[in-house]
Amino acid sequence: AQSVAQPEDQVNVAEGNPLTVKCTYSVSGNPYLFWYVQYPNRGLQFLLKYITGDNLVKGSYGFEAEFNKSQTSFHLKKPSALVSDSALYFCAVLNSGYSTLTFGKGTMLLVSP
Amino acid sequence: NAGVTQTPKFQVLKTGQSMTLQCAQDMNHNSMYWYRQDPGMGLRLIYYSASEGTTDKGEVPNGYNVSRLNKREFSLRLESAAPSQTSVYFCASSEQTESYQPQHFGDGTRLSIL
Numbered sequence: 004a005q006s007v008a009q010p011e012d013q014v015n016v017a018e019g020n021p022l023t024v025k026c027t028y029s030v031s032g033n034p035y036l037f038w039y040v041q042y043p044n045r046g047l048q049f050l051l052k053y054i055t056g057d058n059l060v061k062g063s064y065g066f067e068a069e070f071n072k073s074q075t076s077f078h079l080k081k082p083s084a085l086v087s088d089s090a091l092y093f094c095a096v097l098n099s100g101y102s103t104l105t106f107g108k109g110t111m112l113l114v115s116p
Numbered sequence: 117n118a119g120v121t122q123t124p125k126f127q128v129l130k131t132g133q134s135m136t137l138q139c140a141q142d143m144n145h146n147s148m149y150w151y152r153q154d155p156g157m158g159l160r161l162i163y164y165s166a167s168e169g170t171t172d173k174g175e176v177p178n179g180y181n182v183s184r185l186n187k188r189e190f191s192l193r194l195e196s197a198a199p200s201q202t203s204v205y206f207c208a209s210s211e212q213t214e215s216y217q218p219q220h221f222g223d224g225t226r227l228s229i230l
Contacts, residue, residue: 012156035216046120046206046221047159054216093158097216102166103149103174104219108158 005030005096007077009107016084017115024079024110026094035097036077037104038068042090050092053077064088084114118142120222122207128228129197137192137225139207146212148190149219150174150182152203159206165190166212197229 006029016022028034035054039047051062058070068079079092094107123138141148146167151159151174161174165184179201181193190209194201204226208219 037218044223046208046223047219048221049218052216052218102172103161103164106158106160108156 005034005098005105007036007094007096007105007107009092009094009110011110012108013111013113015113015115018086019083022081022084022088022112022114024092024094024112026077026079026107028075028077028094028096030096030099032099034070034075034077036068036070037095037097038062038066038077038079039093039095039106040064040090041093041109047093050079084112086114086116088112089114120207120209120220122205122222122225124225125223126226128230129194130230131197131199133197133229135194135197135227137194137205137207137227138189139191139222140189141207141209141220142188143209143211143220144187145209145220146187147210148184149208149210150180150190150192151206151208152176152201153206153224154203162192162205199229201227202229203227 008027037052038050041047053070061067091109095104120141149164150162160176163182165171168187204224208221210219211217
């Protein structure tokens with residue numbers, strides 16, 4: 004079965020500093036990976052996806068993610084954090100059969116002024 | 117642009133009561149999904165509908181039923197609510213399954229069962 008793990012429940016970073024939110028995956032076959040963000044009292048919003056090609060994927064709001072096959076990781080990154088980036092971030096993997104997603108448990112990102 | 121609309125936004129039920137959560141999308145998407153979100157557990161798929169007229173079980177289907185009423189609407193029914201079903205429920209849609217298209221989410225229904 005496909006799965007993703009987000010090892011950190013919470014990440015704290017100061018505004019202006021780079022941020023990384025970690026995700027590792029376990030799949031049979033090629034991994035198709037996604038990042039979503041959830042702001043308070045809202046649904047999830049799509050940030051970016053890795054299907055194939057370049058290992059560095061660029062997405063919305065200045066976020067990017069680095070796919071590393073040897074480390075089975077897909078970490079979310081941003082060069083300079085904003086207070087408004089504070090939210091809950093989910094990594095997800097497309098299940099075999101390409102019908103559904105399996106989500107990680109989420110990582111709360113807190114950016115302090 | 118409405119996107120995915122869920123009703124109601126909040127609901128309190130007593131154990132044993134029944135309720136239907138409504139979801140509608142205006143993006144002409146083929147696939148629709150119901151998830152529940154619980155603290156520390158991420159999102160778990162309850163049911164999904166790959167296309168109008170089809171439904172399939174997800175990870176946690178017990179205690180729920182669904183109806184794909186038409187291409188736009190996908191409802192989730194709790195026949196006899198239990199406290200363990202207290203959760204935030206999200207509906208989502210995507211252009212189709214068997215693709216890499218992202219899912220679009222509604223803002224959720226917060227359900228408390230006493």
